[in-house]
Amino acid sequence: MTKPVVAIVGRPNVGKSTIFNRLAGERISIVEDIPGVTRDRIYSSAEWLNFDFNIIDTGGIDIGDEPFIEQIRHQAEIAIEEADVIIFMTNGRDGITASDEEVAKILYRSKKPVVLAVNKVDNPEMRDQIYDFYGLGFGEPFPISGTHGLGLGDMLDAVAAHFPKDLVEDYDDEIIRFSLIGRPNVGKSSLVNAILGEDRVIVSDIAGTTRDAIDTEYQFNGQDYVIIDTAGMRKKGKVYESTEKYSVLRALKAIDRSDVVLVVINAEEGIIEQDKKIAGYAHDAGRAIVIVVNKWDTIHKDEKTMRDFEQKIRDHFLFLDYAPIVFLSAKTKKRMHTLLPMIGLASENHSLRVQTNILNDVIMDAVAMNPTPTSNGSRLKIYYATQVAVKPPAFAIFVNDPELMHFSYERFLENRIRDAFGFEGTPIKIFARSRK
Ligand code: GDP
Ligand code: GDP
Numbered sequence: 001m002t003k004p005v006v007a008i009v010g011r012p013n014v015g016k017s018t019i020f021n022r023l024a025g026e027r028i029s030i031v032e033d034i035p036g037v038t039r040d041r042i043y044s045s046a047e048w049l050n051f052d053f054n055i056i057d058t059g060g061i062d063i064g065d066e067p068f069i070e071q072i073r074h075q076a077e078i079a080i081e082e083a084d085v086i087i088f089m090t091n092g093r094d095g096i097t098a099s100d101e102e103v104a105k106i107l108y109r110s111k112k113p114v115v116l117a118v119n120k121v122d123n124p125e126m127r128d129q130i131y132d133f134y135g136l137g138f139g140e141p142f143p144i145s146g147t148h149g150l151g152l153g154d155m156l157d158a159v160a161a162h163f164p165k166d167l168v169e170d171y172d173d174e175i176i177r178f179s180l181i182g183r184p185n186v187g188k189s190s191l192v193n194a195i196l197g198e199d200r201v202i203v204s205d206i207a208g209t210t211r212d213a214i215d216t217e218y219q220f221n222g223q224d225y226v227i228i229d230t231a232g233m234r235k236k237g238k239v240y241e242s243t244e245k246y247s248v249l250r251a252l253k254a255i256d257r258s259d260v261v262l263v264v265i266n267a268e269e270g271i272i273e274q275d276k277k278i279a280g281y282a283h284d285a286g287r288a289i290v291i292v293v294n295k296w297d298t299i300h301k302d303e304k305t306m307r308d309f310e311q312k313i314r315d316h317f318l319f320l321d322y323a324p325i326v327f328l329s330a331k332t333k334k335r336m337h338t339l340l341p342m343i344g345l346a347s348e349n350h351s352l353r354v355q356t357n358i359l360n361d362v363i364m365d366a367v368a369m370n371p372t373p374t375s376n377g378s379r380l381k382i383y384y385a386t387q388v389a390v391k392p393p394a395f396a397i398f399v400n401d402p403e404l405m406h407f408s409y410e411r412f413l414e415n416r417i418r419d420a421f422g423f424e425g426t427p428i429k430i431f432a433r434s435r436k
Helices: 016-027 068-082 098-109 124-136 152-160 188-195 244-256 273-284 305-316 336-350 356-369 407-421
Strands: 005-009 043-048 051-057 085-091 114-119 176-181 201-210 213-220 223-229 260-266 288-294 325-327 382-389 394-399 429-434
Touching (some): 016 051, 114 152, 176 244, 407 429
Parallel strands (some): 260 288, 288 325
Antiparallel strands (some): 043 051, 213 223, 382 394
């Protein structure tokens, strides 16, 4: 589960986000058709040949109203702090600029391995121009072209050569790993403390399992859990913590290591855009999700309050219609007991496997009820379906032509599968495959 982290650093316009998007490939927002989910990704899992890693586009980290050079500097510092390997990106058409040298100065001071990429080398004749870049002092420059996808293999070989060898996940599959995400002050730390209240057996408390979270392993009712807590680490640094996107970055890394993500909302303040963005990442990453409405004690309630609040959440988080909602107070502990069973349920559904014959009955009934779509005179034919993965559950549906599977029909099938099997708390994925 723990994957190396690669950060791309460099001044604006050298092509960082182009390369990021290329490496992140189709992992970038799988829910683009659904409103409310961000597209400006700065963090993604990535895959290149046999390398699996996470990638950060530091150019997307918004530092605020700082002078240009300060922004680049901060982005480089974040890369040094967060990444296992840094790709220092430059532009072969411009040669070495003063800003490149600024970035280089910061990177010299770190002990993190740096791979120097010279982008926009779109054709082989331009390769002669890259020798100047030895002058930056990071060894061999790798000529690449983000637009044409050239040279990336050699560059990534160099990156992968620096991957740490000891990145083994230290938890077995039976353990439920969960994290809490949400804006500052929604009550994440308070919730962690409330969860770890008197009657839990704390197995171990490991700071530094990763650099940016405290993992607490504990047992409750015979089940092992690990809380991946980034909130507690929040007050550590100065520079980084002042930027909103940086704490987001931390949350994203925690999401990556979790089975279940608790999206924490402050009942007092309601929902804002930032809540949606973070929840969108958890959804895209395929994690189980429970929505936690904290500070419920501060709300003046009547018999309709909870229902109304739930409706508001449903309206805002259309893409999270599967996520259960719990209302509680970390402060008074009221309804705290409802949380762990919900985490358990979401986790169970996240790794649920259904029987193939029952799945196919469900799909065939669905098709009988709502005929498959047609396009240019061809009708989608569904032959059979099978579950191909868990965490999250994923289904391959074998068809005559995957192009004929429209989003709306896929959504319909998803709803039928959910009606039949539940899957409360977990996203599910459906892939149309050609039967060949
Ligand atoms: P960033 O600011 O470093 O993230 O840079 P972008 O990825 O936004 O790219 C800046 C501009 O350079 C865009 O217009 C890209 O289309 C262009 N660009 C990116 N990679 C290449 C490349 O390999 N060759 C050429 N010719 N242009 C590129
Ligand atoms: P974090 O930034 O998300 O980790 O939030 P904290 O756990 O530090 O909590 C922020 C503030 O909200 C603190 O003053 C807490 O005492 C308060 N708080 C947390 N949970 C509750 C709650 O359930 N009810 C009330 N009234 N206050 C709470």
